[in-house]
Amino acid sequence: MSNLRFSELGLSAEILKAVDKMGFEEASPIQTAAIPPIMAGEDIVGLSSTGSGKTAAFAIPMVEKIDPKMRKVQILVLCPTRELAVQVAEEVAKISLFKRGVHAVPIFGGQSYDRQFRALESGVQIVIGTPGRVIDHIERGTLRLDELKMLVLDEADRMLDMGFREDIERVLTQVPTEHQTLFFSATMPRQIEELIRKYSRNPKRIKIEAVAQNAPQVDQVYFEVERRSKIEVLTRIIDINDFRYGIVFCSTKVMVDELDEHLHARGYATERLHGDISQAQRTRVMDKFRRRGFEFLIATDVAARGLDVDDLEVVFNFDLPNDAEDYTHRIGRTGRAGKSGKAFTFVSGRELYSLQNMIRYGKLKIRREKIPSLDLVEEARENQFFEKLRSTLDAAEYRKQDRLIDRLLEQGYASTDIIAAVIHMTIGGEGDKKTAPPAQIDLPPEKADWKKKPFADKPKKQGKPDNAGRQNKSAFKTAKQKYDRPARTGREAGFVTLFFNVGRKQLVTPADIVGKVAGVTRLPADVVGAIDIHQRHTFADVREEHAELIIEKVNGIRIRGESACVALADPEQME
Template identity: 50%
Template sequence: MESSTFKDLHLSKNIEKAIEELGFEEPTPIQTQAIPYIIEGRDVIGQAQTGTGKTAAFGIPALEMIDVNSKNIQVLVLCPTRELANQVADELGKLAKYTSTKILPVYGGQSIEMQIKALRRGVHIVIGTPGRIMDHLERKTLDISNVGMVVLDEADEMLDMGFREDIETILNRISGERQTILFSATMPAPIMKLTKNYQQNPMLVKTIHKVVTVPNMEQSYFEVKHHMKPDVLCRLIDIYDVQSSLVFCNTKRMVDDLVNTLKTRGYLADGLHGDMKQTQREKVMASFRNGEIETLVATDVAARGIDVENIEVVFNYDMPQDEESYVHRIGRTGRAGRQGIAFTFVTPKEIYKIKSIQKYTKTKILCKKVPSRSDAEDFKATMLAKKVKENIDEGHLGKYMHWVEKMLDEDYTSMDIAAGLLKIMLSENK
């Protein structure tokens, strides 16, 4: 059953393409175990925490079974909260990018008329909270008679919130053959009763819950639009005077693009990803260890072998695939007793992911203001002033003073000369 790549799961080309674009380099343990069973049509009980990649574990097989030529609702996903319903819809939407699958989240607090209009136009996958699904069923605006797969996501949370009756009513309304997938972090007696009544010979897949230990470090995030990421990265490297950093990207292509951008701007950067030969990787790592490379850009899988003591900052240039990956990434800084720094770039649409990471790691990730171009210039000017003072204190400035005196004879003031030199120095360092 073990699988190390998505290729081993024999998925359709459109889904594979979306997975690659999202930067999922290999399935998480819960995906490796659950996807083959769900694709086979088996009922599955998945015991997994938030942050283990369970949405894709049921989302990928759900998308594989959709008949896009039919306008019927074929998959129903029940979630405890509107936040989770939106999150699941967002992730499934990305996985369905190269298919014509229509996905609709439905929950309370959003206009029911808008939802009714969307349902009338035809939807393949509905993701909703039990209360709002019940509301639609009572109004006869939601037809679930053709649903072939039901997913109960975070089932224990739904039962804790008092949705048991609603869930049972919804499941009883689906006639005919139905595949039932249940995901839950815990397996209390009410969950076991639910599986006994509504699942046929289910397969149990589980991930061992690891205690999450987040190293002692400064964790912050910056809300950054995608096209601004290279500028913001360069400003932070300059402002913090970073001599050794690891930058995580989700795809091989993004690694190559970013390395080219950084090299063009004069940074000592190189990349690591799965397509590189072992000799190439070893060469890059040796250069990183001895300081010839200050910024190493890598994908999650490529970074596994990295064991370098003096990494000052980890940058999550792209948001990680799941919360566990975040913990693995940031654990690479601040070793040998020093406090490390982890900076995460978050696009406006990804703010919910930061909230999930905070919940999973039980730590606070502070939102920081993106430094402006002038902040970076101020910092460079301060660093330059410091170097100038050190040089003056060291002495041996005879011939340089002679050149300055020649300029003073040409009616330039010492202030003009200093400002001109500063301008040259700062523009050269841009």
């Protein structure tokens, strides 16, 4: 069965609007297979690995089936852990965002009873909880299931492994006879089969196979890194390998737009492709990509389906795909026709468990590697420049500059200093297009070695600088020169001053301001002049003819995690 778009699943306008806001274009295999029969009222047994999108597979139809006018519990979801209960509740909140009157609450052990009592008394329709706490509320009389329409057992195999069978059966005996039962599990042990036979009615069985063939010519690597550091890791890998032609896959349209913006700000040649791009624009982008008119295509799976592109150097999974099959489909775009290719996957938080499941069920061969340090990136850039310089010298493909060199020598400059200055201007100064300041990289706590990894210096409290901090500051100065700006001492002619609502408190640097302006407006970096950063705000001079465009485009864009508010500066503010 081919995946369907959400608009083809017969969903309401409110749900489609919420799904679109979440950035998803196409239903995953489990969602495509499960949503229609659940909407039709059938019992379901869904076999699908973690990370396949099964939460939305039951959350979307259950929100659709809620009667918002009836303030009684209509849906009960049982989860093995409090973390999963919270995750499901968050997903339900996003899906029900535009459906008025729908309320959900997670209940689990370790949380205040009073808070749960108040939530249940307020008239929620959806309860997501762990078996023990759900039984507790049933026995106290604070959770009544008289009007229950649907019972969902999420990760049923894990609940049984954790010894919840007795609690599950006690819940199942408390629900009305006429209700819909949904079992979702990664495996199907005998105990679950027994529960299915006893408590469900002719369930429809849906099994999403997580079997994939490895791409033999593709070198596959994954990095465990915090989400906020993914862009920095991506650019380091690109620079250290000198990649010039590849695809970066993201899971949502929103992430495609954001990543395209950030990479443009750092000087990489990119274009984006997702479901909101018109066919004419899509054709233009793909024709340009095949001609190598830019370096990296940032795309969703839907937009990239059916792409016929050869000789890709690399594929990046910026976001983890739904399953092993999608993973293999992505990375199979490199390493074709007997050539070798590379595939890099970034995982953060719970995604690591999803990746491990994909590796196990799909028999994938993906090895873990450490994030490359700034020192390795600088060394790689130097080596690349050295090889290009040597090739140019060997081929004698350059114009003699004897007159200019003689002038410098006559003024007393040493030949080695002249060469060093030229190299600095070429790879370490304003001529370098990819010199955004290095970001802090967050390693998993158990893997971190803060003293030995210059790319992940442990943050220190203010007033307590150390050698590692000075070393990182030095690296920052070397890498930020393109975006550096003088402090404001007076406005230049032809410039106006803009006010930004972010400053030192948000760790804002001149590179953040210049990079963001250049990235979202596609204007050259020199439209920004002098910058003056204060504790809670920043003044930046910009060319007067572009001021209106910059205010329009940058307003609302996130700078260092803060939604930007940009306006013409009040002269009194600058005094």
